[in-house]
Amino acid sequence: MSYITVDHVTREFKSFKRPEGLKKALSTLLNRSYEVKKAVEDLSFSIEKGELVGYIGPNGAGKSTTIKMLTGIITPTSGTIKTGGLVPWENRKENAKHIGVVFGQRSQLNWDLPMEDTFELYRRMYGTDKVQFRKNTQMFTELLAMHSFLNKPVRQLSLGQKMRAELAIALLHDPDILYLDEPTIGLDVVVKDKIRRFVRELNREKKTTVILTTHDMADIEEICDRIIMIDHGTLMLDQSLASFKSQGADQYYVEVAFKNLKKPLSFHGAELMKEQPFCHTYRINPRLVSMNELLSSISELFEVTDITIKKPEIDEIVRKIYTSQSGEQSGQL
Numbered sequence: 346m347s348y349i350t351v352d353h354v355t356r357e358f359k360s361f362k363r364p365e366g367l368k369k370a371l372s373t374l375l376n377r378s379y380e381v382k383k384a385v386e387d388l389s390f391s392i393e394k395g396e397l398v399g400y401i402g403p404n405g406a407g408k409s410t411t412i413k414m415l416t417g418i419i420t421p422t423s424g425t426i427k428t429g430g431l432v433p434w435e436n437r438k439e440n441a442k443h444i445g446v447v448f449g450q451r452s453q454l455n456w457d458l459p460m461e462d463t464f465e466l467y468r469r470m471y472g473t474d475k476v477q478f479r480k481n482t483q484m485f486t487e488l489l490a491m492h493s494f495l496n497k498p499v500r501q502l503s504l505g506q507k508m509r510a511e512l513a514i515a516l517l518h519d520p521d522i523l524y525l526d527e528p529t530i531g532l533d534v535v536v537k538d539k540i541r542r543f544v545r546e547l548n549r550e551k552k553t554t555v556i557l558t559t560h561d562m563a564d565i566e567e568i569c570d571r572i573i574m575i576d577h578g579t580l581m582l583d584q585s586l587a588s589f590k591s592q593g594a595d596q597y598y599v600e601v602a603f604k605n606l607k608k609p610l611s612f613h614g615a616e617l618m619k620e621q622p623f624c625h626t627y628r629i630n631p632r633l634v635s636m637n638e639l640l641s642s643i644s645e646l647f648e649v650t651d652i653t654i655k656k657p658e659i660d661e662i663v664r665k666i667y668t669s670q671s672g673e674q675s676g677q678l
């Protein structure tokens with residue numbers, strides 16, 4: 346049996362239907378009508394202990410609703426969920442001991458206390474063993490480079506410092522599962538990198554199962570081994586990061602910087618995607634154009650100063666899937 350199972354889960358929200366126009370709005374004060382929205386619909390997946398899973402989807406896809414059900418904050422309308430053998434909303438207290446949660450946009454920190462006091466507060470709240478607590482605070486302080494701000498009140502910390510502190514707090518009691526919701530939002534590249542490395546190290550050291558929700562595909566690329574994608578509350582895709590990335594293997598990009606050109610490349614399998622002064626980017630289909638053919642055409646048509654060959658980024662594969670589902674045009678660089 347898998348460590349986390351989501352089995353045919355649907356979650357509906359009932360919300361007040363507000364008609365347009367003042368007169369109609371006033372009339373509904375007496376006679377309210379509601380509409381039912383399925384935020385998650387017949388969703389099933391399972392996750393093994395120690396997996397690093399990216400849970401992605403466009404805005405409004407149902408990600409937060411799923412995380413809220415997994416953490417026991419809300420209950421499904423139908424279907425079942427089990428995490429580590431527990432039904433999260435039935436065993437909320439017991440479940441809380443097994444999970445750590447970090448919401449990038451919400452804080453668990455007390456703004457007047459320094460971090461070291463907040464650590465102690467959480468130790469007492471979870472009843473964490475003192476030896477384990479000391480080991481964890483040392484390890485997290487080291488890995489997240491928190492020495493310099495442990496004794497400052499939280500209100501004086503920068504966004505990046507606060508986020509590192511949030512992570513440490515969520516993990517002090519050694520949870521089996523870590524839920525991360527947009528953990529790197531608004532952070533600079535150095536702090537993002539620290540956090541991503543930390544999560545991987547944590548998983549390696551403690552086999553923590555990680556479920557990460559993010560719109561930043563670099564988070565996915567650097568933290569996760571598997572991607573689950575949902576849209577309109579239903580499962581769209583569930584595969585390893587490696588096979589997800591191989592979806593882009595049927596094309597690559599070549600960026601040609603030049604001093605002069607006779608005319609742009611124009612043959613089947615080479616599409617001009619971006620035209621800048623002295624730089625063109627083409628999308629190449631390797632089944633239609635061989636590398637030899639490509640390079641000889643480029644050297645014939647361009648006075649080249651530089652050539653760069655790029656594989657599609659994971660962002661681009663995701664964008665392609667999102668836009669093909671919403672019927673919009675894709676493929677812009």
Ligand SMILES: Nc1ncnc2c1ncn2[C@@H]1O[C@H](COP(=O)(O)OP(=O)(O)OP(=O)(O)O)[C@@H](O)[C@H]1O
Nearest residue numbers: 358360382384402403404405406407408409410411
């Ligand atoms: N409490 C609620 N009441 C009514 N509708 C809700 C409620 N919570 C979520 N929804 C609706 O359910 C759908 C899924 O929302 P959810 O927040 O789970 O999406 P999300 O994938 O997390 O989106 P985002 O990436 O924008 O955070 C949306 O259409 C949202 O408006």
